[in-house]
Structures are given as structure tokens and as C-alpha cells.
Amino acid sequence: MMHSVNYTRVKSHYHSLLSQHYTWTFGGGGAKQSNNYKLLSDYLKDGKGKIAVDLGCGSGFQSIPLMQLGYHVYCVDSSTQLLEELKENAPNTNYTLVETDMLSYTHKADVVVCMGDSITHLANLDEVELLLRNVYEMLDGLFFISFRDLTVEMFDCDRFIPVRSDERTVFTCFLEWKSSGNGCLVKITDLVHVKKGIGAWELCTSWYEKLGISIDWLRQKGLEIGFTVLAEGQDQGMEMIIFKK
Incomplete structure (x- = not known):
């Protein structure tokens, strides 16, 4: 297909x-x-x-x-x-x-x-x-x-989801609803801070969409x-x- x-x-x-x-x-x-x-x-x-x-x-x-x-x-x-x-x-x-x-x-x-x-x-x-x-x-x-x-929309700071963190990596998701209810699409932006050295962090980002079912x-x-x-x-x-x- x-x-x-x-x-x-x-x-x-x-x-x-x-x-x-x-x-x-x-x-x-x-x-x-x-x-x-x-x-x-x-x-x-x-x-x-x-x-x-x-x-x-x-x-x-x-x-x-x-x-x-x-x-x-x-x-x-x-x-x-x-x-x-x-x-x-x-x-x-x-x-x-x-x-x-x-x-x-x-x-x-x-x-x-x-x-x-x-x-x-x-x-x-x-x-x-x-x-x-x-x-x-x-x-x-x-x-x-x-x-x-994901059918129920979240608002304001509730849209930030801490996924996991350790001494070298901090992973956070940010969710944006295009609508709510069954069949809605939610934009998921992953924010990953990766430690590159003493006091140095790199921010890596990417997004995709998930379906509310x-x-x-x-x-x-x-x-x-x-x-x-x-x-x-x-x-x-x-x-x-x-x-x-």
C-alpha cells in the first residue's frame, strides 16, 4: 500500500x-x-x-x-x-x-x-x-x-511529560492537540538534552504525530x-x- x-x-x-x-x-x-x-x-x-x-x-x-x-x-x-x-x-x-x-x-x-x-x-x-x-x-x-x-486533551504545563533522566541525558515530551476526542491527532515533540562535557549540553529535537484512540x-x-x-x-x-x- x-x-x-x-x-x-x-x-x-x-x-x-x-x-x-x-x-x-x-x-x-x-x-x-x-x-x-x-x-x-x-x-x-x-x-x-x-x-x-x-x-x-x-x-x-x-x-x-x-x-x-x-x-x-x-x-x-x-x-x-x-x-x-x-x-x-x-x-x-x-x-x-x-x-x-x-x-x-x-x-x-x-x-x-x-x-x-x-x-x-x-x-x-x-x-x-x-x-x-x-x-x-x-x-x-x-x-x-x-x-x-490520547483522546483527552491536556492543557498548559500538563503538556510537558518528563520521560526519563540520568546524569547524561534528560528526555522530555511536549504534547499539542490538534483537536480532542476519538480520532484526534496529537503532535509529540521530543526534547532530549545530552551532556557533551563539563557544563556543556546539546539539545536534540524532533516531532511526529500520534493518533487518539x-x-x-x-x-x-x-x-x-x-x-x-x-x-x-x-x-x-x-x-x-x-x-x-
């Missing part, structure tokens, strides 16, 4: 700035992998001989736990840097790296995951619906989705397509839904 403007902007943002700091912003990959292993293993048991697809895999927060559960994982992401990082961290060879966008990839699978806010990188609700339909066609099993709800809309759209809802709730501040086909 033709890439959207938002896809191009997201890819550029990750390449120029975010991929260099992505895993660090979560405190390293270990804690995220451990949390996701616990979550996934509550619903998935022996994956030997089965296929998993991780859409927007990043550096492997979901892919590596799926490998540990025995699945052969197709790790799909548009960031060359994050795929290379995943390759360095992979515990075995039970995976295939796929450098493309989420909407361009389909593969028959026993489980599909799209977690860690990846779904909000899509440009509009039509693209989200297309993703759901693509996954429905490729899936025979469970579909895990997690995302941050409500859990009610996503649930209803999934049901219309044919999924059933296995579970729903929150995981570390993100909305979480598990569809079943």
Missing part, C-alpha cells in the same frame, strides 16, 4: 532521534521483557511450532518473551536501528526480522501482538480499522493490543469485524485489550 504522510514522519523521527534513546527511556529492555513475559504467558503456553507476529516490535519488548515461549516470531518494524538492536538482544534464532510498516505486512499466525503504543502511529481511524481487518484475516488465535489513550471505539470495531473480547484492562498506564478469533 502507499505509505501515509504520518508513516514517513514517524520513520524519520525514529531514525533521527528516538531509536537512539528508545530502550533507555523504558529503563532498559529487561524490565519490559519480564513484564510482558508474565502478561503473555498468562494466555499463551507452549509456542513450539507456532507462529507469532509482532507489529511495531521495536527493540524486542514483546518479541523476546514470545521467543522464550517457543514461538517463531516475525518481528515487524520500520526502524532499521531498533531491528538491529533486537537482533543483538535475541536469545536464539527463532525469529525473522521484517523491515516494513504495520499495514504492509501479513502472515498467517497463531498470535499477533501490537503493543507499547504502536497502533497510535497510524494516521487515522481508517488505518486502524484496516489493521484490524488485516490481522483478522491472518490470525488463528489471540491478538494483543496496548496503547496510550478510545478503548470503546477499538472494542466495538473489533466486534464488528468478528473478534470476540477475551480480556480488557490496563497495563502500566496503557489500555490493554485481547481479541480472539
Whole structure:
């Protein structure tokens, strides 16, 4: 399919700035992998001989736990840097790296995951619906989705989000809503101060847009397509839904 403007902007943002700091912003990959292993293993048991697809895999927060559960994982992401990082961290060879966008990839699978806010990188609700339909066609099993709800606008200083800091790096996000409600677009500007020497700091900036999606809309759209809802709730501040086909 033709890439959207938002896809191009997201890819550029990750390449120029975010991929260099992505895993660090979560405190390293270990804690995220451990949390996701616990979550996934509550619903998935022996994956030997089965296929998993991780859409927007990043550096492997979901892919590596799926490998540990025995699945052969197709790790799909548009960031060359994050795929290379995943390759360095992979515990075995039970995976295939796929450098493309989420909407361009389909593969028959026993489980599909799209977690860690990846779904909000899509440009509009039509693209989200297309993703759901693509996954429905490729899936025979469970579909895990997690995302941050950006449908409620923040104002004034609440729009500054401290992400993480240490003695060498300070990472802050600034959020600007173009509108509010389901389907809104939020401009995310990442501000990264990097220490270059004694008393010397460099400011690195880049921006991209994320999509506001409500859990009610996503649930209803999934049901219309044919999924059933296995579970729903929150995981570390993100909305979480598990569809079943």
C-alpha cells in the first residue's frame, strides 16, 4: 500500500532521534521483557511450532518473551536501528526480522501482538480499522493490543511529560492537540538534552504525530469485524485489550 504522510514522519523521527534513546527511556529492555513475559504467558503456553507476529516490535519488548515461549516470531518494524538492536538482544534464532510498516505486512499466525503504543502511529481511524481487518484475516488465535489513550486533551504545563533522566541525558515530551476526542491527532515533540562535557549540553529535537484512540471505539470495531473480547484492562498506564478469533 502507499505509505501515509504520518508513516514517513514517524520513520524519520525514529531514525533521527528516538531509536537512539528508545530502550533507555523504558529503563532498559529487561524490565519490559519480564513484564510482558508474565502478561503473555498468562494466555499463551507452549509456542513450539507456532507462529507469532509482532507489529511495531521495536527493540524486542514483546518479541523476546514470545521467543522464550517457543514461538517463531516475525518481528515487524520500520526502524532499521531498533531491528538491529533486537537482533543483538535475541536469545536464539527463532525469529525473522521484517523491515516494513504495520499495514504492509501479513502472515498467517497463531498470535499477533501490537503493543507499547504502536497502533497510535497510524494516521487515522481508517488505518486502524484496516489493521484490524488485516490481522483478522491472518490470525488463528489471540491478538494483543496496548496503547496510550490520547483522546483527552491536556492543557498548559500538563503538556510537558518528563520521560526519563540520568546524569547524561534528560528526555522530555511536549504534547499539542490538534483537536480532542476519538480520532484526534496529537503532535509529540521530543526534547532530549545530552551532556557533551563539563557544563556543556546539546539539545536534540524532533516531532511526529500520534493518533487518539478510545478503548470503546477499538472494542466495538473489533466486534464488528468478528473478534470476540477475551480480556480488557490496563497495563502500566496503557489500555490493554485481547481479541480472539
